[in-house]
Structures are given as structure tokens and as C-alpha cells.
Amino acid sequence: MNPMMITNAQFYFALGVPLVGILVNVVLFTTLSHRIGRLEDRVHAGHDLLIGKVGEIDVRLARLEERSAK
Numbered sequence: 212m213n214p215m216m217i218t219n220a221q222f223y224f225a226l227g228v229p230l231v232g233i234l235v236n237v238v239l240f241t242t243l244s245h246r247i248g249r250l251e252d253r254v255h256a257g258h259d260l261l262i263g264k265v266g267e268i269d270v271r272l273a274r275l276e277e278r279s280a281k
Contacts, residue, residue, distance in 0.1 A: 217225070
């Protein structure tokens with residue numbers, strides 16, 4: 212056997228290990244991306260809620276100012 216030749220097992224191992232690594236990275240990236248997206252959605256929902264509450268306070272203060280001006 213020529214020392215420069217590789218066996219079938221070595222060939223498949225040399226191809227398989229990087230491919231499995233790439234597949235794992237794609238799965239992890241997709242999962243992480245999905246989780247970050249959900250977190251951003253929650254942050255935006257909380258922000259919208261806070262903006263709504265600030266708007267409600269502004270309306271109440273405007274009414275109080277109108278009452279106190281009379």
C-alpha cells in the first residue's frame with residue numbers, strides 16, 4: 212500500500228467531521244437567532260406598553276391642569 216494513499220474510512224472521516232461541524236453551527240445559529248428575535252419582540256412590546264402608559268399620564272396631567280386653571 213502506498214503510504215500517500217488514504218483509506219475510505221479516513222476519507223469519509225475527513226469529509227464528515229467538517230460537515231457535521233457546519234451543520235451544528237447552522238442549527239445553533241438558527242436557534243440563537245430565533246431566541247434573539249423573541250427577546251427583541253418582548254422588548255418592543257414592553258417599550259410600546261411604557262409609551263402607552265406615559266401617554267395616559269400625559270392625558271391625566273393635561274386634565275388636571277385644565278381643572279386647576281378654572
